Amino acid sequence: MKLSVVMPVYNEEKTLVEIVRRVQATPFEKEILLVNDGSKDRSAEIMAELARDHPNVRCFHHTVNSGKGAALSTGFKNVTGDVVLIQDADLEYDPNDYGVLLRPILEGKADVVFGSRFSGAPYARVHLYWHYVGNRALTTLSNMFTNMNLSDMETCYKVFRREIADKIQIQSRTFAVEPEFAAKVAKLKARVYEVPITYSGRDYSEGKKIGLKDAFIAVWAIVRWSLFP
Numbered sequence: 566m567k568l569s570v571v572m573p574v575y576n577e578e579k580t581l582v583e584i585v586r587r588v589q590a591t592p593f594e595k596e597i598l599l600v601n602d603g604s605k606d607r608s609a610e611i612m613a614e615l616a617r618d619h620p621n622v623r624c625f626h627h628t629v630n631s632g633k634g635a636a637l638s639t640g641f642k643n644v645t646g647d648v649v650l651i652q653d654a655d656l657e658y659d660p661n662d663y664g665v666l667l668r669p670i671l672e673g674k675a676d677v678v679f680g681s682r683f684s685g686a687p688y689a690r691v692h693l694y695w696h697y698v699g700n701r702a703l704t705t706l707s708n709m710f711t712n713m714n715l716s717d718m719e720t721c722y723k724v725f726r727r728e729i730a731d732k733i734q735i736q737s738r739t740f741a742v743e744p745e746f747a748a749k750v751a752k753l754k755a756r757v758y759e760v761p762i763t764y765s766g767r768d769y770s771e772g773k774k775i776g777l778k779d780a781f782i783a784v785w786a787i788v789r790w791s792l793f794p
Contacts, residue, residue: 566671568595568663569649569727571640573633577654578606580643585615585622587660588652593667597622598640599654603630614628634742638735649730653721662762666724669758676729676755679715680722692766699780701751706784707744710791711751715759717785722762740779741786748790 570588573580581599582724588597590634599612609626616622637651652658662680669675683701704718723746732753737745750757768784 566594566648567646568593568667569640569644569646569711570597570652571600571637571644571649572593572597572638572652572654572656573600574601574604574608574612575602575630575633575636576604576606576608578604578608580612580655581608581611582615584652584654584656584660586617589619591660592727593663595621595666596644596646598643599624600627600636600639602632602636603627626742632742633740634735634737634745637742641730641733641735644727647727649727650724651721656765657722657764659763659765662722662760665760666722666762669760670724670726675758676753676757677723677725677750677757679757679759680720680724681715681717681763682720682760683716684759684761687761687763692764696766703744703780703783703787707747707787707791708731710787711723711747713747713757715747715752715757717759718747720762725755727748727775729753737786739782741782744783744786745790746748748787 585597587616594787601609601612601624625643627635641649648667666678666680669678690740700717700719704715708715724736733746733749735742
Protein backbone atom coordinates (compact mmCIF):
# COMPACT_ATOMS: atom_id res chain seq x y z
CA MET A 566 0.00 0.00 0.00
CA LYS A 567 1.19 3.47 -0.88
CA LEU A 568 -0.12 6.40 1.17
CA SER A 569 -0.67 9.86 -0.36
CA VAL A 570 -0.57 12.59 2.30
CA VAL A 571 -2.20 15.79 1.01
CA MET A 572 -1.15 18.84 3.04
CA PRO A 573 -2.56 22.34 2.38
CA VAL A 574 -0.03 25.03 3.32
CA TYR A 575 -0.86 28.65 4.06
CA ASN A 576 1.66 30.73 6.01
CA GLU A 577 3.02 27.76 7.98
CA GLU A 578 6.73 28.59 7.96
CA LYS A 579 6.98 27.94 11.73
CA THR A 580 5.65 24.39 11.65
CA LEU A 581 6.19 23.07 8.13
CA VAL A 582 9.58 21.45 8.62
CA GLU A 583 8.50 19.75 11.84
CA ILE A 584 5.20 18.39 10.51
CA VAL A 585 6.91 16.97 7.43
CA ARG A 586 9.52 15.37 9.69
CA ARG A 587 6.76 13.74 11.73
CA VAL A 588 4.97 12.48 8.63
CA GLN A 589 8.22 11.09 7.22
CA ALA A 590 8.78 9.20 10.49
CA THR A 591 5.60 7.13 10.03
CA PRO A 592 6.31 3.53 8.93
CA PHE A 593 4.43 3.58 5.63
CA GLU A 594 5.41 3.88 1.99
CA LYS A 595 4.19 7.36 1.13
CA GLU A 596 4.28 10.50 -0.93
CA ILE A 597 3.70 13.93 0.60
CA LEU A 598 1.90 16.48 -1.56
CA LEU A 599 2.44 20.03 -0.26
CA VAL A 600 0.00 22.54 -1.74
CA ASN A 601 1.04 26.14 -1.15
CA ASP A 602 -2.16 28.18 -1.18
CA GLY A 603 -0.69 31.60 -1.87
CA SER A 604 1.42 31.88 1.29
CA LYS A 605 2.96 35.27 2.03
CA ASP A 606 5.72 34.00 4.32
CA ARG A 607 8.65 31.65 3.59
CA SER A 608 6.49 28.57 3.16
CA ALA A 609 7.24 28.27 -0.57
CA GLU A 610 11.01 28.43 0.03
CA ILE A 611 10.79 25.84 2.79
CA MET A 612 8.74 23.56 0.53
CA ALA A 613 11.44 23.77 -2.14
CA GLU A 614 14.08 22.80 0.42
CA LEU A 615 11.98 19.86 1.63
CA ALA A 616 11.44 18.63 -1.93
CA ARG A 617 15.17 18.88 -2.58
CA ASP A 618 15.99 16.81 0.50
CA HIS A 619 13.15 14.26 0.20
CA PRO A 620 12.35 12.60 -3.15
CA ASN A 621 8.85 11.66 -1.97
CA VAL A 622 7.85 15.31 -1.34
CA ARG A 623 5.97 16.94 -4.23
CA CYS A 624 5.10 20.64 -4.31
CA PHE A 625 2.24 22.54 -5.92
CA HIS A 626 1.58 26.28 -5.78
CA HIS A 627 -1.43 28.59 -6.05
CA THR A 628 -0.52 32.14 -7.02
CA VAL A 629 -3.31 33.53 -4.81
CA ASN A 630 -4.91 32.29 -1.61
CA SER A 631 -7.94 30.26 -2.72
CA GLY A 632 -8.87 28.39 0.47
CA LYS A 633 -8.44 24.93 1.96
CA GLY A 634 -10.90 23.33 -0.44
CA ALA A 635 -8.94 24.57 -3.45
CA ALA A 636 -5.69 23.23 -1.99
CA LEU A 637 -7.23 19.82 -1.34
CA SER A 638 -8.70 19.71 -4.84
CA THR A 639 -5.24 20.32 -6.31
CA GLY A 640 -3.78 17.60 -4.11
CA PHE A 641 -6.47 15.02 -4.92
CA LYS A 642 -5.93 15.50 -8.65
CA ASN A 643 -2.24 14.64 -8.30
CA VAL A 644 -2.16 11.70 -5.88
CA THR A 645 -0.61 8.43 -7.05
CA GLY A 646 -1.11 6.31 -3.92
CA ASP A 647 -3.71 3.68 -3.01
CA VAL A 648 -4.98 5.57 0.06
CA VAL A 649 -5.29 9.34 0.56
CA LEU A 650 -4.89 11.10 3.92
CA ILE A 651 -5.51 14.79 4.67
CA GLN A 652 -2.93 16.38 6.98
CA ASP A 653 -2.93 19.99 8.18
CA ALA A 654 0.44 21.76 8.11
CA ASP A 655 0.23 22.92 11.71
CA LEU A 656 0.95 20.65 14.67
CA GLU A 657 -2.62 20.15 15.90
CA TYR A 658 -2.93 16.64 14.45
CA ASP A 659 -0.37 13.95 15.24
CA PRO A 660 0.90 11.63 12.46
CA ASN A 661 1.46 8.98 15.14
CA ASP A 662 -2.27 8.35 14.69
CA TYR A 663 -1.81 7.13 11.10
CA GLY A 664 -1.77 3.50 12.24
CA VAL A 665 -5.18 3.63 13.90
CA LEU A 666 -6.59 5.73 11.04
CA LEU A 667 -5.44 3.27 8.37
CA ARG A 668 -6.37 0.08 10.20
CA PRO A 669 -10.06 -0.15 9.10
CA ILE A 670 -9.01 0.35 5.47
CA LEU A 671 -6.10 -2.10 5.63
CA GLU A 672 -8.43 -4.71 7.16
CA GLY A 673 -10.83 -4.27 4.26
CA LYS A 674 -13.66 -2.91 6.40
CA ALA A 675 -13.78 0.76 5.43
CA ASP A 676 -13.68 3.02 2.40
CA VAL A 677 -13.45 6.22 4.47
CA VAL A 678 -12.17 6.82 8.01
CA PHE A 679 -12.77 9.98 10.05
CA GLY A 680 -10.44 10.75 12.95
CA SER A 681 -12.55 11.99 15.87
CA ARG A 682 -11.26 14.41 18.48
CA PHE A 683 -14.29 13.70 20.66
CA SER A 684 -14.57 9.91 20.88
CA GLY A 685 -12.24 8.90 23.67
CA ALA A 686 -8.65 9.55 22.61
CA PRO A 687 -5.97 8.85 25.25
CA TYR A 688 -5.45 12.59 25.65
CA ALA A 689 -6.36 15.95 24.12
CA ARG A 690 -5.44 19.52 24.88
CA VAL A 691 -8.12 21.40 26.86
CA HIS A 692 -9.21 23.91 24.28
CA LEU A 693 -11.63 26.69 23.31
CA TYR A 694 -15.13 25.97 24.69
CA TRP A 695 -17.14 27.84 22.05
CA HIS A 696 -15.07 26.29 19.28
CA TYR A 697 -15.99 22.88 20.72
CA VAL A 698 -19.68 23.82 20.93
CA GLY A 699 -19.65 25.04 17.34
CA ASN A 700 -18.03 21.83 16.14
CA ARG A 701 -20.62 19.67 17.88
CA ALA A 702 -23.51 21.76 16.58
CA LEU A 703 -22.26 21.60 12.98
CA THR A 704 -21.65 17.86 13.27
CA THR A 705 -25.18 17.30 14.59
CA LEU A 706 -26.69 19.35 11.75
CA SER A 707 -24.59 17.48 9.19
CA ASN A 708 -25.64 14.12 10.65
CA MET A 709 -29.31 15.10 10.38
CA PHE A 710 -28.88 15.60 6.64
CA THR A 711 -26.49 12.71 5.90
CA ASN A 712 -27.99 10.16 8.32
CA MET A 713 -24.51 9.33 9.59
CA ASN A 714 -23.62 9.32 13.30
CA LEU A 715 -20.24 11.05 13.19
CA SER A 716 -18.96 12.67 16.36
CA ASP A 717 -16.56 15.05 14.54
CA MET A 718 -17.51 16.01 10.99
CA GLU A 719 -15.13 19.00 11.04
CA THR A 720 -12.01 16.96 11.73
CA CYS A 721 -8.96 17.41 9.53
CA TYR A 722 -8.07 13.71 9.60
CA LYS A 723 -9.93 11.96 6.82
CA VAL A 724 -8.48 8.86 5.17
CA PHE A 725 -10.02 7.21 2.13
CA ARG A 726 -9.36 4.86 -0.72
CA ARG A 727 -8.06 6.37 -3.95
CA GLU A 728 -11.35 5.48 -5.66
CA ILE A 729 -13.20 7.83 -3.32
CA ALA A 730 -10.88 10.70 -4.23
CA ASP A 731 -11.55 9.99 -7.91
CA LYS A 732 -15.34 10.12 -7.38
CA ILE A 733 -15.50 13.24 -5.21
CA GLN A 734 -14.91 16.49 -7.02
CA ILE A 735 -14.34 19.12 -4.31
CA GLN A 736 -15.97 22.42 -5.27
CA SER A 737 -15.83 24.36 -1.99
CA ARG A 738 -12.90 26.74 -1.68
CA THR A 739 -13.14 27.48 2.06
CA PHE A 740 -13.44 25.37 5.22
CA ALA A 741 -16.86 24.39 3.79
CA VAL A 742 -14.92 21.51 2.28
CA GLU A 743 -15.55 19.52 5.49
CA PRO A 744 -19.37 19.34 5.27
CA GLU A 745 -19.14 18.97 1.48
CA PHE A 746 -16.91 15.92 1.89
CA ALA A 747 -19.24 14.35 4.48
CA ALA A 748 -22.32 14.93 2.31
CA LYS A 749 -20.70 13.44 -0.79
CA VAL A 750 -19.34 10.44 1.09
CA ALA A 751 -22.84 9.76 2.42
CA LYS A 752 -24.32 9.92 -1.08
CA LEU A 753 -21.73 7.42 -2.31
CA LYS A 754 -22.97 4.91 0.31
CA ALA A 755 -19.32 4.40 1.26
CA ARG A 756 -18.37 2.29 4.26
CA VAL A 757 -17.46 4.92 6.86
CA TYR A 758 -15.60 4.30 10.11
CA GLU A 759 -14.55 6.67 12.86
CA VAL A 760 -11.56 6.26 15.19
CA PRO A 761 -10.32 8.33 18.16
CA ILE A 762 -7.32 10.58 17.59
CA THR A 763 -5.19 12.80 19.80
CA TYR A 764 -5.47 16.54 19.33
CA SER A 765 -3.37 19.54 20.34
CA GLY A 766 -5.44 22.50 19.19
CA ARG A 767 -3.95 25.95 18.67
CA ASP A 768 -5.60 29.14 19.87
CA TYR A 769 -5.85 32.26 17.73
CA SER A 770 -2.65 33.76 19.12
CA GLU A 771 -0.84 30.65 17.86
CA GLY A 772 -2.21 30.97 14.34
CA LYS A 773 -5.61 29.27 14.33
CA LYS A 774 -7.50 30.46 11.23
CA ILE A 775 -11.08 29.19 11.46
CA GLY A 776 -13.63 31.56 13.02
CA LEU A 777 -17.31 32.45 13.42
CA LYS A 778 -17.70 33.40 9.76
CA ASP A 779 -16.64 29.89 8.79
CA ALA A 780 -19.40 28.44 10.98
CA PHE A 781 -22.08 30.27 8.98
CA ILE A 782 -20.43 29.16 5.74
CA ALA A 783 -20.47 25.57 7.03
CA VAL A 784 -24.20 25.72 7.82
CA TRP A 785 -24.94 26.81 4.26
CA ALA A 786 -22.61 24.12 2.90
CA ILE A 787 -24.39 21.39 4.88
CA VAL A 788 -27.74 22.39 3.39
CA ARG A 789 -26.38 23.05 -0.07
CA TRP A 790 -24.45 19.79 -0.56
CA SER A 791 -27.12 17.65 1.10
CA LEU A 792 -30.15 18.99 -0.77
CA PHE A 793 -28.73 20.40 -4.01
CA PRO A 794 -25.79 18.22 -5.07
